[in-house]
Amino acid sequence: MSTVELKTLFYESRYPSGWATVCLLLYAPIGLILVVLRTFIALQALVAAAVLPELSSVRRFVLRSMCVVLGIVVKEENVSQRNENARVIVSNHVSPCDHLAVHVLSSCVTPCTWGQPAPIFRVIGVKDFNLSQGVDAVVTKINHHLEQYSTPVLVLPEGSTTSGKTGLLKFAVWPFRIRRSVQPVLLKVWRPYVTQVAPTALVSSFWADIFWFLFSPSTVFTVRYLPVAEQEEEETDLQFSVRVQQMMADALGVVATKYTSGDKAEYEKRYILELNRPVPSYSSNSELQRMARQVRDVLPHVPYDVVVRDLSRTRSIDVTITNILEGHISFTPLPEPQHEPVHVLGTQTTDENSVSFVAPTTSTQGTSFLDTSAPSFPRSAQERMLSFNERKARLIENARQKYIEKHGLKLVGFNC
Amino acid sequence: MAGSALRRLMAEYKQLTLNPPEGIIAGPINEENFFEWEALITGPEGTCFEGGVFPAKLIFPPDYPLSPPKMQFTCEMFHPNIYADGRVCISILHAPGDDPMGYESSAERWSPVQSVEKILLSVVSMLAEPNDESGANVDAAKMWREDRAEFNRIAERIVRKTLGIPTP
Numbered sequence: 001m002s003t004v005e006l007k008t009l010f011y012e013s014r015y016p017s018g019w020a021t022v023c024l025l026l027y028a029p030i031g032l033i034l035v036v037l038r039t040f041i042a043l044q045a046l047v048a049a050a051v052l053p054e055l056s057s058v059r060r061f062v063l064r065s066m067c068v069v070l071g072i073v074v075k076e077e078n079v080s081q082r083n084e085n086a087r088v089i090v091s092n093h094v095s096p097c098d099h100l101a102v103h104v105l106s107s108c109v110t111p112c113t114w115g116q117p118a119p120i121f122r123v124i125g126v127k128d129f130n131l132s133q134g135v136d137a138v139v140t141k142i143n144h145h146l147e148q149y150s151t152p153v154l155v156l157p158e159g160s161t162t163s164g165k166t167g168l169l170k171f172a173v174w175p176f177r178i179r180r181s182v183q184p185v186l187l188k189v190w191r192p193y194v195t196q197v198a199p200t201a202l203v204s205s206f207w208a209d210i211f212w213f214l215f216s217p218s219t220v221f222t223v224r225y226l227p228v229a230e231q232e233e234e235e236t237d238l239q240f241s242v243r244v245q246q247m248m249a250d251a252l253g254v255v256a257t258k259y260t261s262g263d264k265a266e267y268e269k270r271y272i273l274e275l276n277r278p279v280p281s282y283s284s285n286s287e288l289q290r291m292a293r294q295v296r297d298v299l300p301h302v303p304y305d306v307v308v309r310d311l312s313r314t315r316s317i318d319v320t321i322t323n324i325l326e327g328h329i330s331f332t333p334l335p336e337p338q339h340e341p342v343h344v345l346g347t348q349t350t351d352e353n354s355v356s357f358v359a360p361t362t363s364t365q366g367t368s369f370l371d372t373s374a375p376s377f378p379r380s381a382q383e384r385m386l387s388f389n390e391r392k393a394r395l396i397e398n399a400r401q402k403y404i405e406k407h408g409l410k411l412v413g414f415n416c
Numbered sequence: 417m418a419g420s421a422l423r424r425l426m427a428e429y430k431q432l433t434l435n436p437p438e439g440i441i442a443g444p445i446n447e448e449n450f451f452e453w454e455a456l457i458t459g460p461e462g463t464c465f466e467g468g469v470f471p472a473k474l475i476f477p478p479d480y481p482l483s484p485p486k487m488q489f490t491c492e493m494f495h496p497n498i499y500a501d502g503r504v505c506i507s508i509l510h511a512p513g514d515d516p517m518g519y520e521s522s523a524e525r526w527s528p529v530q531s532v533e534k535i536l537l538s539v540v541s542m543l544a545e546p547n548d549e550s551g552a553n554v555d556a557a558k559m560w561r562e563d564r565a566e567f568n569r570i571a572e573r574i575v576r577k578t579l580g581i582p583t584p
Contacts, residue, residue: 297482298420300529318419325427370439370458377430381447387433388443395441395456396469400579403467 004255006267009162009169014201014212020193027194031215034071038214042069063104070210071218074101081225086183087146090175090244092252093156094164094187095199096209099126101221102185108152109145111138135174142178153178157241159261161200164188167255168245169264176231176241184226184248191216203268226251291317299324306331370398421480425450428532440536442474451476455487455536459575460544464568468575472502472539474532484509484526487535491578494570496546496557505552508538 016024042065049062067074089108091098099110109127127145142153155178157171164187176182189199195216200209213219229247231240242256249256292307294317299307302324310320310329323329372395378384425444432442439458444450453474459465471490477483487509489502497505512525524538548557559567573583 294420297528298424300527318423321420321423325423372436372439372441372456374433377433384429384433384443385447388441391441392454392456395439395458396579399439399458399467399469400581403575403579403581406467 004167004257006257006259006263008166009257009259010264011163011198011201014198014204016196020196023194024197031195034217035211035214038069038071042066042214045069060107063100063107066100067104070097070100070213071216072097072101072104072213073218073220074104075220075222076105077222077224079225081227083181083183083228086179086181086228087152088175088179088182089152089154089185090171090182090248091154091156091185091187092164092168092248093158093161094189095161095213095219096206097199097213097219098156098187098221099154101187101223102154105223106152106154108154109149110154110156111142135177139174139177146178152183157245160264163198164252165254167257167259168249168252170258170260171241171245173237173241176237176244180231181228182244183228184244184251186222186224186226186248186252188222188224190220190222192218203272224251288312291320295320295324301333303331303334370395421476421478422450424481425476432533437533437537437540439469440533440540442532442536445473451478451480453485453532454490455532457536457539457543460540463544464571465543465575468571468578470543470578472504474535481528481530484511484530485532485535487539492574494556494567494574495543495553496548496560497542497550497552498556499552503552504539504542505550506535506538506542508535 015021045062045065049058052058066072089102089106091102102108103110111127146153155175157175158169159172160169162169191197191199195212197212197216199212199219226247229240229244231237235243245256288308288311291311292304295307295311296302296304298321306329307320307324310323311317314320314323324331372391374387374391378387429443432440436442440455442453442455445452445454453476455472455474457470457472459468459470461467470493473488473490474485475488476485487504487506489498489504491502493502499505507524508526508530510526512527546557546560548560551557556567559570576583
């Protein structure tokens with residue numbers, strides 16, 4: 001059933017590509033003027049609606065003006081399938097103005113699915129049925145409402161918008177408990193080529209969607225009625241909802257998925273997290289790894305994490321190498337990958353094909369003669385070179401003395 | 417990278433100055449150019465090179481320690497693993513894969529974990545125990561195998577030469 005991926009159900013970006021983008025940019029000045037004008041008209045209509053009494057004639061006037069202001073044009077298809085006796089209208093959800101489109105046609109009400117509806121929504125037919133109190137209470141209240149009024153109730157059982165191009169979200173079950181028959185309705189949205197902006201997209205806000213309604217010269221809703229679906233005797237509410245979902249999906253040519261509006265909310269959360277992942281820190285992290293590798297190339301015995309820790313502070317390969325070499329950082333050197341020097345001479349096998357040697361442990365005899373160490377490492381280059389040359393000379397002299405001592409009688413005394 | 421090479425060389429120089437292996441001394445000939453060093457190596461006791469102090473030149477590449485230095489004796493040498501011009505043929509001076517003679521095992525190749533000190537100690541070992549299968553100096557290898565007495569005589573002459581003592 002859910003063979004499509006969740007992310008394919010939505011527009012990731014509302015903006016068009018290619019030539020449509022150019023058209024959109026060219027149209028933008030006109031669009032912005034429209035936005036300003038329509039905002040003022042909408043405010044006046046809403047103020048009027050708030051002041052005037054809550055009558056059906058007033059409501060119809062407000063709905064009409066809202067549709068004009070938002071550029072909403074509603075077209076009906078398959079009107080013959082419209083059954084006045086079906087009191088529950090079930091529709092797919094493609095934009096935040098879906099109920100507006102259906103309300104204009106059938107002056108029904110929509111249960112508010114997002115907490116307390118603001119007064120302006122109440123005017124256009126969004127009614128608070130206390131959805132937060134649980135589905136039983138809602139179903140009771142809606143039934144109560146249906147008995148009081150002659151107008152039907154519109155429900156959007158998906159609970160969240162989709163692009164309407166790939167698949168339907170899983171339907172909530174409660175709308176199918178209200179009455180035994182529902183009137184399925186298919187919504188499609190179309191916008192002219194100059195403003196091919198999707199009515200809604202992933203993580204777009206309600207007001208952003210409304211902005212694009214104001215921006216676009218018109219937004220055409222096509223409302224297509226499907227035959228009324230009756231719940232069968234043996235059928236549970238769940239099976240009924242699944243059957244209606246499948247029926248609507250087939251009619252739309254899309255897939256009926258098992259993803260719920262909760263899944264969409266989760267996906268949006270993850271999507272936002274990924275968008276907000278700070279890009280510079282990510283790149284600097286790989287930069288840090290590259291620098292750490294370079295430091296390790298020079299100083300392979302230093303543990304990787306020690307190098308990274310110092311690099312993240314210094315941000316400089318050279319400074320970190322200096323810090324390590326000069327002993328400003330304490331660490332446990334990594335064991336060397338090769339063997340420690342062994343006591344050597346004679347350990348080599350003759351069949352070894354390489355001139356490979358290990359360090360000999362120097363004999364203790366005549367240590368003082370061959371000691372070339374300096375008491376300190378002078379700071380200035382001049383002193384170091386002086387010390388180096390002195391020690392070289394001393395080594396040669398010592399070796400010479402030692403040699404003469406060893407072979408001395410034969411050589412020096414008589415050769416002079 | 418030259419900055420890193422310089423720092424590493426300075427660190428090795430400091431280490432070799434304060435705590436050198438016995439009979440070994442090494443450092444930059446002139447600190448104007450830190451990539452050219454001189455080393456003195458004392459011939460190991462109990463060998464034909466005993467007592468000699470052999471000077472050598474070490475040339476470091478700009479990407480040291482990624483690449484190994486080159487080492488060349490600046491005195492006369494007669495040894496199976498040292499070319500006539502003084503260049504040392506020893507595995508630690510070759511990076512893995514770089515095997516001009518085609519006979520080196522990768523056991524002790526150059527890698528950044530090696531150091532000048534390890535090279536010099538390896539050379540001391542090489543002086544003590546020539547590998548006569550390496551053909552750096554074929555004559556020396558042949559003589560080492562077949563006429564050890566003559567080899568020892570030549571070594572003795574070289575040792576005296578490095579010490580400035582006239583040969584008898």
